[in-house]
Amino acid sequence: MISPVSPLVLVGAGNMGGAMLNGWLNAGTDPAAIVVIDPKPSEVMAARLASAGVRCESAAPEGMTAGILMLAVKPQIMDAVIEGLTGLVGPKTVSLSVAAGKTLAYFEERLGGAVVRSIPNTPAMVGRGITGAVANAAVSAEAKAEIEKLLSVCGPVEWVEDEALIDAITAVSGSGPAYVFYLAECMAEAGRKCGLPADLAMRLARATVTGAGELMHQSPDGAATLRQNVTSPNGTTAAALAVLMAEDGIQPLFDKALRAAADRSRELAG
Numbered sequence: 264m265i266s267p268v269s270p271l272v273l274v275g276a277g278n279m280g281g282a283m284l285n286g287w288l289n290a291g292t293d294p295a296a297i298v299v300i301d302p303k304p305s306e307v308m309a310a311r312l313a314s315a316g317v318r319c320e321s322a323a324p325e326g327m328t329a330g331i332l333m334l335a336v337k338p339q340i341m342d343a344v345i346e347g348l349t350g351l352v353g354p355k356t357v358s359l360s361v362a363a364g365k366t367l368a369y370f371e372e373r374l375g376g377a378v379v380r381s382i383p384n385t386p387a388m389v390g391r392g393i394t395g396a397v398a399n400a401a402v403s404a405e406a407k408a409e410i411e412k413l414l415s416v417c418g419p420v421e422w423v424e425d426e427a428l429i430d431a432i433t434a435v436s437g438s439g440p441a442y443v444f445y446l447a448e449c450m451a452e453a454g455r456k457c458g459l460p461a462d463l464a465m466r467l468a469r470a471t472v473t474g475a476g477e478l479m480h481q482s483p484d485g486a487a488t489l490r491q492n493v494t495s496p497n498g499t500t501a502a503a504l505a506v507l508m509a510e511d512g513i514q515p516l517f518d519k520a521l522r523a524a525a526d527r528s529r530e531l532a533g
Contacts, residue, residue, distance in 0.1 A: 451468040
């Protein structure tokens with residue numbers, strides 16, 4: 264589907280676009296089949312592009328038709344950026360967005376044709392992300408498989424049929440890494456208040472969060488089973504969980520927080 268004649272055009276080589284690009288190159292994608300559009304790539308990214316032999320342009324080249332047009336810019340600047348990209352879209356182009364809030368209808372109106380809307384998350388930068396995606400009716404099975412191949416270089420892809428679910432995916436996994444980082448902050452602060460030096464408390468919290476995440480990644484057991492395995496009856500963990508799992512504990516806060524994130528995703532869509 265992509266080739267030097269019908270390239271994969273990446274618009275925006277920042278954190279997310281750069282993570283995807285590195286994944287494609289590491290997976291063996293032909294650098295000649297990739298074109299990056301970014302007026303100001305970082306020095307590190309510019310060096311990466313040059314060393315890999317990937318063409319980089321500050322604006323859409325004239326006379327080029329993309330096989331896949333991947334939009335990896337922030338939703339706040341999408342309106343300004345997308346105006347200069349219409350010339351890249353041909354009858355067989357699939358437009359792929361990773362921007363929160365921008366709907367299939369938004370891209371259909373401006374670019375037409377086949378559109379995939381996706382929500383990756385920042386662990387994609389270390390190959391441990393997860394992406395939620397939805398395709399419009401113009402995306403063929405072949406194109407969908409190609410898009411999944413591209414997105415999966417940074418982690419698994421979960422497809423949904425109902426675009427409304429993308430807002431909930433944004434709330435759970437798109438924004439989710441920030442919740443985990445904040446959990447580490449809270450654990451470290453609570454440890455400091457228990458008498459630990461602040462730097463030691465943070466090292467303990469950070470290693471515990473990352474270690475627990477890796478254990479859950481490798482274990483076939485569900486999260487509830489892993490929690491129960493750590494919890495001895497009437498022990499220290501049980502004492503803490505009695506607070507965290509109380510009626511006014513963590514679950515109601517997460518319910519409220521994720522509703523706020525999903526609502527904001529819908530607001531961004533207009």
